[in-house]
Amino acid sequence: MTSPEPVESRTQTRTQGRTAQTATLAEIAREAGVSAPTVSKVLNGRADVAPATRARVEELLRAHGYRRRRAEATRSPLIDLVFHELESAWALEVIRGVENVARDAGLSVVLSESAGRLVPGRTWADQVAARRPHGVVLVLSGLDEAQRALLTSRSIPFVVMDPAGDPGADVPSIGATNWQGGLAATRHLVELGHRRIGAISGPSQMMCSRARIDGYRAALETAGLPVDPALIAGGDFHHEAGYRLGLELLRRPDRPTAVFAGNDLQALGLYEAARELGLRVPEDLSVVGFDDLPVAPLVGPPLTTVRQPLTEMAEAAARLVLDLGRDEHAPAATRVELATSLVVRSSTAAPA
Numbered sequence: 001m002t003s004p005e006p007v008e009s010r011t012q013t014r015t016q017g018r019t020a021q022t023a024t025l026a027e028i029a030r031e032a033g034v035s036a037p038t039v040s041k042v043l044n045g046r047a048d049v050a051p052a053t054r055a056r057v058e059e060l061l062r063a064h065g066y067r068r069r070r071a072e073a074t075r076s077p078l079i080d081l082v083f084h085e086l087e088s089a090w091a092l093e094v095i096r097g098v099e100n101v102a103r104d105a106g107l108s109v110v111l112s113e114s115a116g117r118l119v120p121g122r123t124w125a126d127q128v129a130a131r132r133p134h135g136v137v138l139v140l141s142g143l144d145e146a147q148r149a150l151l152t153s154r155s156i157p158f159v160v161m162d163p164a165g166d167p168g169a170d171v172p173s174i175g176a177t178n179w180q181g182g183l184a185a186t187r188h189l190v191e192l193g194h195r196r197i198g199a200i201s202g203p204s205q206m207m208c209s210r211a212r213i214d215g216y217r218a219a220l221e222t223a224g225l226p227v228d229p230a231l232i233a234g235g236d237f238h239h240e241a242g243y244r245l246g247l248e249l250l251r252r253p254d255r256p257t258a259v260f261a262g263n264d265l266q267a268l269g270l271y272e273a274a275r276e277l278g279l280r281v282p283e284d285l286s287v288v289g290f291d292d293l294p295v296a297p298l299v300g301p302p303l304t305t306v307r308q309p310l311t312e313m314a315e316a317a318a319r320l321v322l323d324l325g326r327d328e329h330a331p332a333a334t335r336v337e338l339a340t341s342l343v344v345r346s347s348t349a350a351p352a
Contacts, residue, residue, distance in 0.1 A: 078133035084141045097314025135321030157324035161317040172334040174317040178208045181306035181340035182215025185288040189258040198231040198256035242269020257351040258286035282349035301346035
């Protein structure tokens with residue numbers, strides 16, 4: 001049976017340079033019109049609380065800024081890893097990185113997917129609160145205000161890896177130098193002599209996708225080349241988008257002689273489109289991807305791509321979330337960007 005939270009415990013928050021004490025659980029219980037054990041059940045993620053009661057207690061916990069002291073929080077030997085969408089090759093690199101850190105710490109990984117949503121559902125947040133993991137790593141995802149408050153009140157730290165949007169100044173995150181990667185990919189094609197360079201971006205709502213295309217534009221502008229909107233296709237980071245949009249770009253009478261595909265999966269779809277149209281890579285079309293997935297050097301021809309250190313990023317995210325869990329006074333916000341690098345293989349050459 002879960003023990004009630006000690007009613008005498010108080011959390012402390014900093015307000016305008018002074019320390020202010022927030023309400024005890026007993027006071028929150030009185031205000032909510034429930035018992036202290038009921039408030040404790042809500043904190044512990046127990047299912048045997050009516051939804052309306054849970055919502056009322058959660059709102060009061062948020063309003064009072066309640067935060068369980070970490071010493072009071074019994075943790076499960078788990079790290080929660082959340083994907084907005086599982087892509088086999090890409091996700092495996094991330095899972096490997098988190099598993100490496102979890103294994104060394106004697107922890108297991110709980111894997112979940114939010115079915116394409118960039119913010120997990122409320123049921124997921126309740127499940128995490130009930131599991132009480134050492135921390136949560138979210139990949140290309142984020143949390144809404146209520147979810148953040150729920151995890152914070154339980155002293156469950158969270159880190160966003162490769163955030164889809166702006167995670168906020170107070171959210172720890174791990175990313176990569178996407179703009180620099182897009183710049184390096186496009187500059188490589190310019191230096192080979194290409195002048196009509198297309199691009200297949202990822203989803204427009206994702207920060208990493210926008211940064212890569214901004215790098216592409218910067219490389220063209222720096223070289224004095226026009227940025228032709230007709231040569232920029234909006235993809236979704238899937239193989240099928242690379243194939244479909246590749247056909248559209250390559251069927252143009254003024255088709256590009258090179259394409260920056262935005263990620264490796266779209267680059268492989270572009271390969272398929274080029275083959276279907278009788279174009280050879282790199283003799284008729286140069287292709288650059290992004291990620292450097294394990295398949296990149298194995299395809300024909302081996303893919304020139306920008307290496308995004310996915311495994312290292314995942315390791316960094318897992319280490320950070322564990323560090324935040326160990327140190328109650330660790331800085332709330334940490335933004336880390338790992339370097340990308342261009343890996344030149346056989347899919348790029350000077351234009352015919």
